Amino acid sequence: MKKIFIDRNEPVASVVEKILSETEKDIVLVVPRNAKLGESVGNFHLLKREAGTAKKDLLIESVDEEVLALAAASKLDNVHPLFSGNKARSLSDIVPVEDEPRPKTGKRAKIEPPAKPARKQAKKFSFKGSEEEAEAEEEAVPEPEPENDPDEEPKFEEAAATYPRRFSKKWLVLGGALVLLGAAWWLLGTVFARAEVRINFQKIPWQFENEITAAKSAARTNADSRIFPGEVFRDRKNTTQFFPASGKAQTSEKAKGQLTIFNAYSSQPQSLVATTRFETPDGKIFRLDAAVVVPAAQIKDGKIIPASIKTQVTADKAGAEYDLKAVPKLTIPGFKGTPKFDGFYGVLEAGTTGGFIGEKAVPTESDISAAKAKTEEILRTILGSNLLAGRPKEFQIPEGASSIEIIRLTVNQNTDASGRFSVLGEAEFRAIGFREEDLRSLLLALAQRESPKTDFRKLEFGLEDIRPDYAAGELRLKIKAQGELTTAFDERKFREDAAGKAVEEVRSDILKLQLLENAKVSLWP
Secondary structure (H helix, E strand, O other): OEEEEOOOOOOHHHHHHHHHHOOOOEEEEEEOOOOHHHHOHHHHHHHHHHHHHOOOEEEEEEOOHHHHHHHHHOOOEEEOOOOOOOOOOOHHHOOOOOOOOOOOOOOOOOOOOOOOOOOOOOOEEEEEOOOOOOOOOOOOOOOOOOOOOOOOOOOOOOOOOOOOHHHHHHHHHHHHHHHHHHHHHHHHHOHHHEEEEEEEEOOEEEEEEEEEEEEOOOOOOEOOOOEEEOEEEEEEEEEEEEEEOOEEEEEEEEEEEEEEEEEOOOOOOEEEOOOOEEEOOOOOEEEEOOOEEEOOOEEEOOEEEOEEEEEEEEEEEEOHHHOOOOEEEEEOHHHOOOOHHHHEEEEEOOOEEOOEEEEEEEOOHHHHHHHHHHHHHHHHHHHHHHHHHHOOOOEEOOOOOEEEEEEEEEEEOOOOOOOEEEEEEEEEEEEEEEEHHHHHHHHHHHHOOOOOOEEEEEEEEEEEEEEEEOOOOEEEEEEEEEEEEEEOOOHHHHHHHHOOOOHHHHHHHHHOOOOEEEEEEEEEO
16 A cells, blocks of 8 residues: 655645556555645545546545545545544535524514505506507595594584684685695605616527637637637646566666766866766776767966866666766876876766666566556646646637647656666647637627627527637637527616606607517506
8 A cells, every 4th residue: 555645735636646656556645734635526526536547546544624524525435544443524514504593483573554645546657669658547545534433532622712713714724735735745756756667678589600710819809700819728748657567688787877077177178079988996987978068167366267067978888886886086098198187087976877787677568558558648637637727717618629749758668676667758738718708799799780789688509610720829610609689778777867757758768779579667656
């Protein structure tokens, strides 16, 4: 069983790569508290899917209860390192807080509104798109008769002797008239100031079928050329995967290492050809893998300050005896007998490794073929995961508008001490996407050519024959769209404009609306 420890901020794509690159079948993934991986249950679904595809048994270990719950929701085995005897809670343990219980009562108290004076019924005006007259209905509601209390004794009041009876009645009638006039004015100005307007518009069926283009170079929609804004997405990844070699062979390999060459001779650079020999104090020869130019030394205050360059060297012969520890100085036999012999030298700071003679694990052709296929699969998975995690949510990438190109698969057949060889793979993801809002704007612009000042009430479309051109940054596709158009009506603006207007003015404004089917205006208290 193999334990994999991940960082708190490690993305899910990196975690998938670690799992797939492991040769062990049983894997324990150790997730720290507050890890980025625990931000979404979708990350654990992805881990389960990729682990299952690779035929690996995955166990999630964490002290974070939320991580364990998400793992359980994805049906992944999980464990708390301190309480391994208990299973981690699943998502079903995480429940929303119940609404606060309301106090129980027998019946709800009903609050009667204060009695209102009897009023006339509201006038309703209904009309169609033609200039027919509005129809009004009016019905008077009778005043309620005052009720007499049978238990109450009648009361009588004597008129004052100093005021004539005729004078009192006259002022009483005049005062009542003024009160009624004021009440009527208040009712007309306040009670009947509200209205309900219902408007129905005609619906125009619309269809469109043609080729359109999403282009990275387009800043806005162009109905004439049927172009709308698009975006190109690119991502390049590389990975080195190790695989067990199943073959055996007698091999001889030469030790290799990094050599630092110094110029302590003059202020002139020195060229050295490939295979130039460097000799250790005990006579072992190493040769340059490639030609180099040793930079010029600096002369300061009459003293030489050596310059240097690093390069790769290979032992002259195979065998483990050329596996050396650090060597402080290697000379150049070709300069022997000249002043340059002491002025140019090399240093093996880290020594050399890889010398071998004998039987060794080697990859077979089937090993190499399977390793390449697996490395390619891992690259495609990594790039696909990065697309899901990194693509802006508002962008749509239709099927057929993306591709993954394998740039290289380089096999190193030299096996390590564990008998494994390696494959270096590199791939590039490319895609072209667009915002659905921009596509809708293009379709509306095309529809408004035939029906100006309209908007979609309903719109459906399908895409086919998708042809991306990544070099040009364009996505050509055929679209089949259908929907319904109606008047582009701004309800909020209509409300603001109608406020305070007489009903006849509102009626006149409605009749001017485009594609009007019918309308109804009701005044009510």
